[in-house]
Amino acid sequence: MEILVLGLNHKSAPLHIREKVAFPENEIAGPLRAVNSLDGIKENLIVSTCNRVEIVLAAEDKGAVEVLKEFLAEHHGVDRGELDPHLYLHIGGEAVRHLYRVASGLDSLVLGEPQILGQVKDAFEYARDAGTLGLILNRLLKKTFSVAKSVRTDTGIARSAVSVSYAAVELAKKIFGETEGRTAMIIGAGEMGELALKHLVSSGIKEVFVANRTFEKAVALAQQFGGSAIKYEDLLDQLLITDIVISSTGAPHVIIHADDIRKLMGRRKYQPMFFIDIAVPRDIDAAVNDIDNAYLYNVDDLQAVVADNVKGREKEAEKAEAMVGKEVATFQKWVSSLQVVPTIVALRGKMERIRAAETEKALGRLPHLSDKDRQQVKALTTAIVNKILHRPQAVLKEASHTEDAGLYLEVTRKMFDLPDTPEEGAENNGNERTQKD
Amino acid sequence: MDIILHKISLLMYAFATVGFLLYLGHQKEFLSRAGSWLTGIGFVVQSLFLVVRGVKAGHHPISNLFEALNFFAWSIVCAYFILQYRFRIKVLGALVLPIAIVLMTISLTLDTTIAPLIPALQSNWLGIHTTLAFLGNAFFVVAFAGSVLYLVQERQLKNRHLGSLFHRLPSLDVLDRLQYRSLTIGFPLMTFGIITGAIWGASAWGSYWSWDPKETWSLITWFIYAALLHARLTIGWRGRKAAWLSIVGFGAILFTFLGVNLILGGLHSYN
Incomplete structure (x- = not known):
């Protein structure tokens, strides 16, 4: 039995190909069952998002891939010639590693992004409901979730913000603790400012004020955020009850002066203020940052924070890769423990050695036997061994398709004192066997 | 006997500090949890130490600088726990415990005998x-x-x-x-x-x-x-x-x- 992943992602395929090959979420049961009925495929699971399609298989051997590609081309109405160059195939340990990396966000466009784990979990549920999961993929997916979870909690890969607007929220949280109950003001309009405000609102900001030179624009934007529009002349007074200020006007000069804020601070009882100046040229006097309990970040500062965070995530990703590597090895061990054939081979080999040795010994003590008799004795012992082994072999082969396979194999190895990891299978599976075709 | 308790609690606080410092570096949940538990054990042992001293002396264990330092260290850990109950700042222990440890270590260099209390x-x-x-x-x-x-x-x-x-x-x-x-x-x-x-x-x-x-x-x-x-x-x-x-x-x-x-x-x- 071999674990395979056939797929494509944002790196291997452009959007127009990904669109064609994506499986709509609500009708994925059909394709799942169809794939499972393909020749040589025992179990399968399909992860389909806007960035990737991954088909995870437990198949008898690599041959199943060709059949699957044929199915994909036919199902989506794409030419093999158009499809094949964008597909990648991972086999055995590399397939396990790939799945672990995908679920942990290590293979994502934004390193460490959390949504993909939810999407893999959904894919797992669809496959389970469609009945296309068996012993191996069930176990693989459960393991995948626990690996992804520990990557998330034990490394900093998902800790820090990697977009300017999220960086603003992250900073606000480090200043105000919970942003709930705080107020925010946006001055002017602009995509980045509005996005930051949107994130702030969803993190629990109590009240939003909107100021704009054109009052009608302020009213329109205020409606969008459920906030209140304020007159541009009243801006400074309103700052008295504002905690977070996002400024992105097109004004050619500074509109918030340090002196004004300094005067304000005493009246605010030194409640902290956080200024986010997204405007170029800047709206807020740089000296505001020198005032106690006031924090000013301009667009460059925020971008520097993001750049630092991205670097931090990359560093954490190395830790995550190491964790994944270790887990892959563990899973491979389990898979190879399921390999019935090597165990049977080992069992037969051992019996044969015992039989041969004992027969030789006995024949040595019976020199008067003719050659024909000797042949007879040898045939007799071989027949006995075969008869005895017949039933155990059959039971092992049956058990290999059940939950208890590992247990049967372990008991067998223990009873007959066979080596723990069957030499075949275990060695090869862990090796690099990724190929792109 | 009481000095052994003193040393055990000191050791627990030291291990706890190591746990908190490692947590600061590695962000592994179990490290901060281990730190908290070790601090708790250290605190119980130190409480026991003070009780033993008090019973032996027959009065509040604060008759010399050795006891005073330890009582202060105990008070600090006590205050730490009370505030932690509310704030749960995982890195706080990395800063508070060393203070208790320093006080307790200084106390080890002092006269540890139980002195009779002057009548006043x-x-x-x-x-x-x-x-x-x-x-x-x-x-x-x-x-x-x-x-x-x-x-x-x-x-x-x-x-x-x-x-x-x-x-x-x-x-x-x-x-x-x-x-x-x-x-x-x-x-x-x-x-x-x-x-x-x-x-x-x-x-x-x-x-x-x-x-x-x-x-x-x-x-x-x-x-x-x-x-x-x-x-x-x-x-x-x-x-x-x-x-x-x-x-x-x-x-x-x-x-x-x-x-x-x-x-x-x-x-x-x-x-």
């Missing part, structure tokens, strides 16, 4: 007065730790240079509230500590206040924290200035506690 101190007021004063000061020590963390975090935010500590330290708001909460618990305790001392002084020596060096320095400390609390409550002082004043207050505590005993002497010295 044989009173129930001894336990009440010292417990209130020590616990009050202990809360100020935790406030100090919170203030140091505040200043570190504030520096990062102001300089817009977010180092590796940035994500590991809590928000400015939480650190500032920790300081405020510590003050509002510690200040009344210290105030009552001074009042009970005065009452006891009146009954033992016939005067409420005798300008003994420790009394003077306690008063100075009290004024510092009174000013801080006042500034916070009336004009809304907070943040950096409040943090610095709380650090000054910590200096005064250290001097009141160690400097006065070792340099100035007086009624409160443990000789």
Whole structure:
């Protein structure tokens, strides 16, 4: 039995190909069952998002891939010639590693992004409901979730913000603790400012004020955020009850002066203020940052924070890769423990050695036997061994398709004192066997 | 027997500190949990140590500097737990526990024998007065730790240079509230500590206040924290200035506690 992943992602395929090959979420049961009925495929699971399609298989051997590609081309109405160059195939340990990396966000466009784990979990549920999961993929997916979870909690890969607007929220949280109950003001309009405000609102900001030179624009934007529009002349007074200020006007000069804020601070009882100046040229006097309990970040500062965070995530990703590597090895061990054939081979080999040795010994003590008799004795012992082994072999082969396979194999190895990891299978599976075709 | 308990608790606090420091570096949940448990075990053992000392001596275990240092260390860990219950700042232990460890380590170099209490101190007021004063000061020590963390975090935010500590330290708001909460618990305790001392002084020596060096320095400390609390409550002082004043207050505590005993002497010295 071999674990395979056939797929494509944002790196291997452009959007127009990904669109064609994506499986709509609500009708994925059909394709799942169809794939499972393909020749040589025992179990399968399909992860389909806007960035990737991954088909995870437990198949008898690599041959199943060709059949699957044929199915994909036919199902989506794409030419093999158009499809094949964008597909990648991972086999055995590399397939396990790939799945672990995908679920942990290590293979994502934004390193460490959390949504993909939810999407893999959904894919797992669809496959389970469609009945296309068996012993191996069930176990693989459960393991995948626990690996992804520990990557998330034990490394900093998902800790820090990697977009300017999220960086603003992250900073606000480090200043105000919970942003709930705080107020925010946006001055002017602009995509980045509005996005930051949107994130702030969803993190629990109590009240939003909107100021704009054109009052009608302020009213329109205020409606969008459920906030209140304020007159541009009243801006400074309103700052008295504002905690977070996002400024992105097109004004050619500074509109918030340090002196004004300094005067304000005493009246605010030194409640902290956080200024986010997204405007170029800047709206807020740089000296505001020198005032106690006031924090000013301009667009460059925020971008520097993001750049630092991205670097931090990359560093954490190395830790995550190491964790994944270790887990892959563990899973491979389990898979190879399921390999019935090597165990049977080992069992037969051992019996044969015992039989041969004992027969030789006995024949040595019976020199008067003719050659024909000797042949007879040898045939007799071989027949006995075969008869005895017949039933155990059959039971092992049956058990290999059940939950208890590992247990049967372990008991067998223990009873007959066979080596723990069957030499075949275990060695090869862990090796690099990724190929792109 | 009691000294063994002392050493066990010291060892537990040391391990706990290692746990907290490793947590600071590696962010593994179990490290901070291990740190908390070890601190808890250390605290129980240290409590036992103080009880054993008290029973053996027949009075509150505070008759010499060795016992006083340990009682102070115990008070600090006690205050730490009380505040942690509310704030759960995982890195706080990395700063508070070393203070307790230093006090306990200094105490090991001192005379550890149980001294008989001089007659003038044989009173129930001894336990009440010292417990209130020590616990009050202990809360100020935790406030100090919170203030140091505040200043570190504030520096990062102001300089817009977010180092590796940035994500590991809590928000400015939480650190500032920790300081405020510590003050509002510690200040009344210290105030009552001074009042009970005065009452006891009146009954033992016939005067409420005798300008003994420790009394003077306690008063100075009290004024510092009174000013801080006042500034916070009336004009809304907070943040950096409040943090610095709380650090000054910590200096005064250290001097009141160690400097006065070792340099100035007086009624409160443990000789």
